[in-house]
Amino acid sequence: MKKLLILGAGTGGALLSNLMLHKLDMKEWEITIVDKSMEHHYQPGYLFLPFKLYGYEAKSDIVKPIRDPIPSSVKFVQATANLIDHKNKKVETTTGTLEYDWLVLAMGCTIAPGEVDGLADAMGTNAGTFYNLEGALALQPKLENFKEGKLVLHIADMPIKCPVAPIEFVFLADYFFQLKGVRKNIDISYVTPLTGAFTKPVATKVLSSMMAEKQIKLVPNFNIKSVDAEHRTLTSFNGEKVDYGFLVSIPPNVGPEVIEKSGLGDGLGFAVTDSHTLKSKKADFIYVVGDNSNVPTSKAGSVAHFEAEIIAENLIREINGKEPHPDFDGHTNCFIESGFHKAFLIDFNYEVEPVHGSYPWPGVGPMQLLENSHLNHYGKMAFKWVYWNLLLTGHLPGDPLVPIQMSLKGKKLSEITPHGHR
Numbered sequence: 001m002k003k004l005l006i007l008g009a010g011t012g013g014a015l016l017s018n019l020m021l022h023k024l025d026m027k028e029w030e031i032t033i034v035d036k037s038m039e040h041h042y043q044p045g046y047l048f049l050p051f052k053l054y055g056y057e058a059k060s061d062i063v064k065p066i067r068d069p070i071p072s073s074v075k076f077v078q079a080t081a082n083l084i085d086h087k088n089k090k091v092e093t094t095t096g097t098l099e100y101d102w103l104v105l106a107m108g109c110t111i112a113p114g115e116v117d118g119l120a121d122a123m124g125t126n127a128g129t130f131y132n133l134e135g136a137l138a139l140q141p142k143l144e145n146f147k148e149g150k151l152v153l154h155i156a157d158m159p160i161k162c163p164v165a166p167i168e169f170v171f172l173a174d175y176f177f178q179l180k181g182v183r184k185n186i187d188i189s190y191v192t193p194l195t196g197a198f199t200k201p202v203a204t205k206v207l208s209s210m211m212a213e214k215q216i217k218l219v220p221n222f223n224i225k226s227v228d229a230e231h232r233t234l235t236s237f238n239g240e241k242v243d244y245g246f247l248v249s250i251p252p253n254v255g256p257e258v259i260e261k262s263g264l265g266d267g268l269g270f271a272v273t274d275s276h277t278l279k280s281k282k283a284d285f286i287y288v289v290g291d292n293s294n295v296p297t298s299k300a301g302s303v304a305h306f307e308a309e310i311i312a313e314n315l316i317r318e319i320n321g322k323e324p325h326p327d328f329d330g331h332t333n334c335f336i337e338s339g340f341h342k343a344f345l346i347d348f349n350y351e352v353e354p355v356h357g358s359y360p361w362p363g364v365g366p367m368q369l370l371e372n373s374h375l376n377h378y379g380k381m382a383f384k385w386v387y388w389n390l391l392l393t394g395h396l397p398g399d400p401l402v403p404i405q406m407s408l409k410g411k412k413l414s415e416i417t418p419h420g421h422r
């Protein structure tokens with residue numbers, strides 16, 4: 001039997017196992033998927049848990065057994081991948097060695113609070129994070145009991161998973177404290193290493209003005225050096241200081257150790273990957289899907305989905321002796337919750353930044369890009385069902401509803417100047 005081995009059974013890995021099952025001749029192929037965890041987390045739910053909003057209150061609202069979205073004819077191994085011996089096409093895991101003909105890396109990334117001086121200490125006292133399940137749940141009593149003072153959200157460094165999630169957090173904090181009747185006693189600040197609220201000019205303008213409208217203070221260009229939990233202060237490398245009452249931290253995001261140990265990484269645990277074919281640039285017979293890669297687009301579930309569809313096609317081409325196609329265009333789409341049952345929607349790729357327009361049908365929508373609407377919010381709420389039932393199982397419709405490559409149709413491209421600025 002020939003062997004396809006997938007490391008990581010999160011969004012990208014689980015989807016790819018479903019897609020490949022239907023593309024490979026299973027009389028000749030065996031698909032094995034390895035994960036160190038026994039749980040699959042719907043990570044977009046981490047955003048809502050701290051506020052107990054929109055039906056997200058407990059672990060059971062976002063977690064399923066890891067086996068659930070994986071087809072029964074795919075072999076599942078619970079183990080941690082420790083070393084990829086790509087010369088001999090073998091992977092050493094905590095439960096033994098696995099051989100492969102083709103390997104897909106889908107191990108995502110995690111937070112590393114220890115990378116910022118003082119942050120790990122602060123996390124146990126007057127700071128927290130919603131970038132993992134434990135952190136999101138631990139924030140519940142902290143926010144419930146926060147009645148006055150300074151709530152500061154800071155992003156340590158880029159890249160991070162879902163770069164809009166921190167923006168959503170401060171928008172929801174504003175909404176949550178208004179519902180509790182304590183907003184007037186609380187200052188909310190958004191401290192970021194970026195020059196504005198987001199990375200792309202048109203969206204940055206829209207999101208920065210929404211922050212101003214909601215009286216959220218934006219502190220840009222803040223490269224964090226240390227956190228002083230005792231004095232509740234953040235200090236930047238320039239010597240700038242920000243005081244906090246309670247700190248919500250997005251620590252540096254790093255890929256798994258095994259990537260660096262195996263000589264496949266960029267220094268941060270992200271596998272060095274061709275931006276268009278999604279093949280490892282360091283070794284043959286390896287593809288990379290989702291957050292685990294270093295391709296210069298957002299780390300998002302939607303991206304893992306578009307990439308998995310392209311990798312599935314490229315794997316089949318290569319197995320049949322053909323060249324992979326450079327089809328991935330960096331396509332990302334995400335909803336941005338803004339509180340009060342409203343959200344924005346953005347859709348972009350490597351070349352085209354998010355602009356206004358209608359989605360998915362030009363002029364018709366019904367969803368509006370970069371507009372704050374109830375419909376976009378209902379889209380975000382529906383995404384959880386879509387994730388478990390259509391996305392992970394490989395049943396999402398393609399063009400025009402969910403095109404794999406970004407469509408220019410319906411987008412106001414006139415908003416982008418030749419220099420990419422408005």
Ligand SMILES: Cc1cc2nc3c(=O)[nH]c(=O)nc-3n(C[C@H](O)[C@H](O)[C@H](O)COP(=O)(O)OP(=O)(O)OC[C@H]3O[C@@H](n4cnc5c(N)ncnc54)[C@H](O)[C@@H]3O)c2cc1C
Pocket residue numbers: 007008009010011012013034035036037039042043044045046047079080081082106107108109130131132161162165256258289290291292299300301302303304333334335
């Ligand atoms: C707060 C938050 C909000 C988000 N909101 C959105 C959103 O609204 N929309 C959106 O599209 N995306 C969102 N995302 C991002 C999205 O969840 C991720 O981009 C997506 O899950 C990436 O999929 P993946 O397969 O690359 O990694 P993951 O889904 O994280 O899966 C990685 C898997 O690899 C396993 N693993 C790791 N190391 C090893 C190892 N050494 N051996 C074996 N197994 C290993 C892990 O246990 C895990 O199961 C959000 C993320 C966060 C944190």
